[in-house]
Amino acid sequence: MPYLQIFLRNSVSSSPLRHSVYQLGNPQLRIFRPNWYLTLVRPGKEQPPDTVQFRIPMEMTKYDIKNYLEKIYNIPVGAVRTRIQFGSNKKTNHLNQKVKMPDYKVAYVQMAQGQTFTFPNIFPEKDQTPAEGSMEEMQNKFMEDEKQRQKLDPRRGGVTEWFGL
């Protein structure tokens, strides 16, 4: 068990010192409790059906992604290609200072075994009618009543109150 080792050759939680020097004959480098987080993104350009697009931390390599997805998510990975997206430095804030958007690494992962993936619609339109007698219903009713109070007398036919009478 890793926690019983004293000076961990294999790093814990992928600290910056993870790449301790590897020489021929050393045991396999392992990472326990990786603190790398992947973000699955919808592709901007049309991708082949077996390709999944991720935003990954800069320190991750193609081998890292392959192992990460295979071991943690059980996804059979075929090929991985990465690129670094430069975040623009052109924008300015209200103080006229240059604002840098962060750089990020993008990985295009092609799955093995003929699996396909399409990015789903995570925000479908849902019928928002609240349940009977619930808090939301009471709140909605209250808001509607308030709006009704703010409206002018309908008998005036849209004429504002500024005119007398």
Next chain:
Amino acid sequence: MAASSSSGRILTLCKQFQNVFRISSAVNAQQCAVRLTRGQSKHVSEKSAEVRICLVGQHRAVHTSASRRGLEEFFDSPENWGESSVKSGAPWTAKQLRTKSNEDLHKLWYVLLKERNMLLTVEQESKRQRVPMPSPERLKKIERSMTRLDTVVTERETALRLLQTGQEKSRPGAWRRNVFGYTYWYRFKEYAIPWYMNKHYKRKKFFTPLYVQPHIRLRIEKHLQEKARKVRSNKEKLAVLKKKFPHMKVPAS
């Protein structure tokens, strides 16, 4: 290959948890696990964590062909798609985590990691679709849980290291002076060659040259002047107040 259940999800319960994980006969085992791990509370018992993370246990989960269960874990359960808010419980506290065993902490780390990946995915997609993200406080809760888990694990490692070797720090280092006259804790880095063969390392100066001494002296003077200035300003303030309010009690600071 195991056959798919009606819900389409396949879970091989690890042998050791089949007796532990007690479920009513009416409820489907997989759905129960999914409901437990997804969102209801972060007080996820280690039992429910095991059911999902079989690969960390002794038995590998059976993989079926064309199962996108892997990538489905990057998204919330489909019932929560389109909701304006998703319920979630309190984050893990360090006190609670200290009661857990190492294996449980290890597994919990991966549960939290997957949840965090899911939340990051949802956040990015919500930005893309220009829609508010449901319950963004979940991200903060997860982050705090993970940092606390990290603290607990490092505590345990430090304790073990102290007991076994007496070393306080995992990474060796030394107190060294730099060119500017500051003494700082230099942490050693691992190299394949000794230091006397390392050109880049030899260019670094771990001593203060003599021509820096006047600058150090000026720095010390500045620091002492600032200290004296603070003390003097406090005294003057007190004197002014005492003049205005003669019967004032002097604060004991």
